[in-house]
Amino acid sequence: MGELFARLRAGYGAGPRHLLVLLLCFVVTGWVALRVAGEATAGRMLLWFVGAVVLHDLVLFPLYALLDRGLRAAVGVPARPSAAAPGRNEAERATARLALLNHVRVPALGAALLFLVYLPGVLGWGADTYRAATGQERTPFLGRWLVLSGALFLLSAVVWVIRWARWRSVRGNRDPAERG
Template sequence: MKGSGFRRRYGDSPPHLLLLLCSFALTAYAGVRLLRGDWLGIALWVAGAAVVHDLVLLPLYGLADRALQRAVPAPASYVNFVRVPAFVSALLLLVWFPLIAGTQRRRYERSAGLSADVFLPRWLLITAVLFAVSALWLWVRTAMWRARERRRGAGS
């Protein structure tokens, strides 16, 4: 099969197809290994996570985003400087919630041999750093925009 005919039939290059098939094979292997234990519990967890995300979390994201857009009297692009660190912080909280909240402290300490007391302070520190970096980035962008506007005004 020629390259152009293959691309016309498949829609992309042969290496793309090979990479896609390899990723499917790796996913199938991981799925078989994962489901070897408690497959019903895992399937219920995945289905429940999808339902909770789509029916509970997604509407909450939307409401929080609309409230943020109405509360911040700034251009819409400035809202992203709050959205991004809030999203990353919320994602970290979601993933590490049992350890941040301390509900799985004993289990973690038994299996890892490490203290679980560090998760809440580290999550708070990461969240503060994310918002600080975002604020710094916004400040730099605003300063660059103002400098550009001054140069345009002086050049006219």
């Protein structure tokens, strides 16, 4: 059985669980495609999907790659791990800076995804249609998005401070001969 898995990994490039999950994804995608194909608005959905892919690949990805490069430069994280100094202390500092960068990236991603999902509400588009359909106003969307985004950044900052304090205490408890 181990030889079969080794041959699968050599030929496929991944293990059997990966293949099973990928096949499951294809089944779900096929089911969704069959469900959507019968819809009268399938063409519009396809157009939105293609537009979203093009918008992401040609506009958004270069934009957030540029923003990430700027964040890396501001925090002092090298673009390539090999660019870091080989010393132990510098490697620890680079790891801490990368952790800080990730504590900015994650809430920023959450805020951006929430913004995209609730874009019409946050920007106030379609307020008349929303009011006619629900009888409610759209005014709280922007405030709620700002509060939720702020909460994401605050939670990330609290987690970072706790991790940084633990890192400092572990680093301080090392043998003095190991400290550099």
